[in-house]
Amino acid sequence: MSADTSTTAAAAATAGRLDRASARRILLHDHRIRLIELLPWVIALGVFFLFPGYRLLATQILIMILFALSLDLIVGYAGIVSLGHAAFFGTGSYVAALLVSSYGVPEPVTGVVAAVIVSAALGFVTGWILLRTHGLTLLMLTMAFAIMLHELANEFAELTGGFDGINFAPGPILGIFDFDPLWYSSNYFYALVFLFLGFLFVRAIIYSPFGRALVGIRENTRRMHAVGSPVLWRMVTAYTISAGLAGLAGAIYVQVQGNVTLGVLSFELSGEILVMLILGGTGRLYGAFIGAAVYKLLESFTEQILGTDQPYWMLVIGVVLIVTVLFTRNGFIGMYDDAIAWIRRRRRS
Amino acid sequence: MKLWKTALLGAGAVALATGSAQAREIKVGFVATFSGGLANLGEQMRRGAELYHNLHKGDLKGDTIKVIFRDSKNPGGAVAKSVVQELITRDKVDIVTGLVFSPNAMSVAPLVTQAKVPVVIMNAGTSFITNMSPNLARVSFTMWQSGYIMGEHAAKNLNCKTAIAGFTNYPPGKDSANAFKNGFEKAGGKVVDLIPMGGPAKVPDFTPFFQRAKDKKPDCFYVFVPAGNHASAVVKAYGQLGMKAAGVKLIGPGDITQDTQLQGMGDAAVGLVTAHHYYADLNTPTNKAFVAAWKKAYGADTTPDFVGVGGYDGMAAIYHVIKSVKGKITAEKAMAALKGWTFESPRGKIMIDPATRDIVQNVYIMEVGMDGKRLVQNQKGVFNAVKDKCKELKIGRCGK
Structure with missing residues (x-):
């Protein structure tokens, strides 16, 4: 089974025991779709x-998975830590909402396309400026940018509805399927289809040479410079794609609910999505799924x-987070890797 | 079926004793903020509702109430909407109630319109909410009730010719300042400046805003800030800048003298004039009995405030619906029962306006005074049966 081979290879890679043979196995097999991925x-x-x-x-879980996946692309793969990813989620949300409420374009897929374009553009511009910094400076700047957007949305209450937000009614999806605000039937599949497309897109990226280059930047930026890789542009490209995907998640989030409030731009959301990702495991496609x-x-x-x-629920999440970070190497997905490796060792001996 | 933390209230024993064949179990979904920094609002509301229930258990003639509490967590719409959706589809509740913040109530509106579930709003005060669905009724207040009345009162009875309104820059603040301006100018006064004073999340330094107001020498300075810590900072800045000696009267809605916060404000609060629909110090037999029952149930050092009364009266409205609707409770029947409903509340006589499903109530004018070491509210006037002026005057979204 190729599933076993690649998980061992991945475990070996994280443990730093990557020999030539397993490296070869990873490159040849890792991108293949395994049976368990249907789960x-x-x-x-x-x-x-x-x-x-x-x-x-x-x-909501499906949408948060998509959002976490977008964050994983920069945090997990390119090693860009952001505490302001809600900026793009929120931008997508407001673009999708305003198209319906202020510009009279009720068709949701159009809204999604517009949201992706606007948030990706915003990601490109801010990435081009912010990604020249690293570490704490970058962390602080991403956070400040998101807080600024939050305050802007609060200030332009005539347009955004401010603190009270906007209720709006998107039209039928592609002119055919009506949203169902009570039982969420079409809403659920709407989110599921976009998650699936977004997932395939991210999966294609990370197994492409571009994805490998991102991992290279994460692991050793200097060496990537030395081999002639355009580091800044690779990072800006990843940041732009990630912003676009976050905008996609934001647009769907408000469309299925028919409601948007300032929460979509909040610092809490930026923090929450990072927590979800860390819980699940960074730099591994399925970490976003499990964490969210x-x-x-x-x-x-x-x-x-x-x-x-x-308010015990906050306490429980806190404890789970501490335990996960203390005792696993990479969130729940790390636990899964360790379990598989342990079973294989037992079977061999 | 949820076995955890759902309070099984009601007169189950009576039902068994009488053997009534038509005894119903009414499920009530109670959605409020129970966690985070604003949890005290949800708790106050829950206490009010449970107090009413405990005092009136026997009134239901065989029917029982099961209340399912859910946490709306933050002032936004997303969580409130998802818990209400779950309450309707999974728990199959007959009535939804609670709702602390305006965005909570707004996000729920389209959902309950489609599901045909009635909602009794116990707090959320943005005026136009009740226009959003025919299934919403409100027992709390609107920002316009206190603001507009304060404007009228300041012009007519406090002899203010000019005024300045300072407000925390978010919808309830803007609503309140706008209401004050309308009331004040209609009664012949002139608002010479409107000062936004930062957001609701943290308490700003009020000195520059108050200095700006002082320099323009108005007769009255109307201030709206959210209930809680903002209010004591307002009182402090007013005292430090010597505005009282300069002849500027500090006035506002009752949010700035919330009963649970009042004792912490100190001497500087003396002389503050506010307008609101409820004060724990109201001198009526109904209110005295209510406050005594509250202290007996929750401790002598606790006090009800307007949020607690919202919970109490909301539960009274729900009891009224259960008693007057025969068979299954639908939104249509519930709203028909609530339209024109009157109740002798701790805040005085209240009614649900048949036209708008919004609250009609007395608005009191109070002045803070000293009684020994305790700060007290002394009643200076009352405006009877006040409707929501925003909808009456059809201002902005209230007109739609």
């Missing part, structure tokens, strides 16, 4: 039919199980 999509379809009452929560799902489910169920009068 998330089977679960997604199953949830839709088995738990109709949870479809709104499930839809676990975080949102914990948030929803701890509140209901432990009782609503105490």
Whole structure:
């Protein structure tokens, strides 16, 4: 089975024991689609039919996965840490909402396209400026940029609705399927289709030479300079793509709910999405899937199980995060890798 | 079926005893902010609602109420909307209530229109919310009620010819300042300056804003800030700049003298005149009984405030719906029952306006005074049966 080969190879790579043979295996096999990769999509379809009452929560999870995936592209692969990724998510949200409420374009797919273009453009411009800095400076600048956008949206309340936000009603998808604000049937598939497309796109990128170059920049920027790789432009390109994907997630998020508030631009959201990604595991496609799902489910169920009068859900997430960071090498996906490696060792001995 | 933290309230025992064949279990979804820095608002609301329930358990003649509490977490719309969707599709609630912040209520509106579920809003105060769905009724207040009345009162009774309005720069603040301006100018005064004073998230240094107001020498200075820590900073800045001696009266809505915060403000608060629909110091038998019951239930050092009364009256409205609707509770029947409903609330007589489904209530004018070491509110006037002026005058989105 190729699944076993590549996970061992990946485990070996993270452990720093990469010999020539396993490197060869990774390059030749890693991009192939494995059977287990069907699992998330089977679960997604199953949830839709088995738990109709949870479809709104499930839809939000799908969108957060897409958002986390966009962040993973820069944080996990290119090594650009951002604490202001909500800037692009929020930009996409407001573009999609304003197209309906102020410019009379109710068709949602058009809104998505516009949102992606605008947020990618914003990502290009800010990336071109900000990515000349590194480390804490970069962290601070991404954060400041997101806070600035948040304040702008608050200030131009005539347009954005400010603190109260905007309620709007998107038209039928492609003129055919109406959104269903109560049972979320079409809404769910709308988000699922975009997640699937976004996922295929990201997957293609990370296994391409461009993706390899990003990992190279993450691992050793100087050496990439030395081999003649255009480091800044590679990073700006990744940042632009990531911003576009975040804008896509933001647009879908507000379209399926028919409502946008300042929260989509908030610092809390920037932090939350980073937490989701770290929980799941960075630099591994499926980290975003696991992290976003676990975080949102914990948030929803701890509140209901432990009782609503105490804010225990934050405490539970905090503890889970600390334990995960302390005892695993790379979030839940790291735990999965370790488990597979352990089973293989047992079988061999 | 949820076994956890859902309070099984109601007169189950009575139902068994009478053996009524038509006993219903009414499910109520209670959505409010129960976590984070603003959790005290949700808690206050829950206490108000539970107090009403505990005092009136026997009134339902066999029906039982099951309240399912859910956390709306933040002032935005997304979480509130998703928990209400779950309450409707999964728990199949008959009534939705709570809703602390305006965006919470706004995001829920399209959902309950489609699901035909009635909503009793216990707080959210932006005026036009009730226009957003025919299934919303509000028992709390609108920002326009206190602001407009304060404007009228300042011009007519406080002898103010000119005024300045300072406000925290977010929708309730703008609503409140706008309402004050309308009321004040209609009664013959003139608002000479409107000063935005930063956002609601943190308390700013009020000195520059207050200095700007002082320099223009208005007769009255109307200030809106969110309930909580902002108010004590306002009172402090007013005292330090010597505005009282300069002849500038400080006035505002009751949010700036919220009952739960008042005692922390110190001597500088004395003389502050505010307009609001509820004060814990209201001198009526109904309110005295209410405050006594509250202190008995939750401790002598606690006090109800306008959020708690919102919860209490909201529960009263829900009881009224359950008692007057036969069979299944639909939005249509519930709203028909609520339109024109009157109730002897701790804040005085209230009514749900049949035309707008919004609250009609008394607005009181209070002045802060000293009683020994305790700050008290002394009643200076009352405006009876005040409607939401924003909808009456059809201003902005209120007209739609």
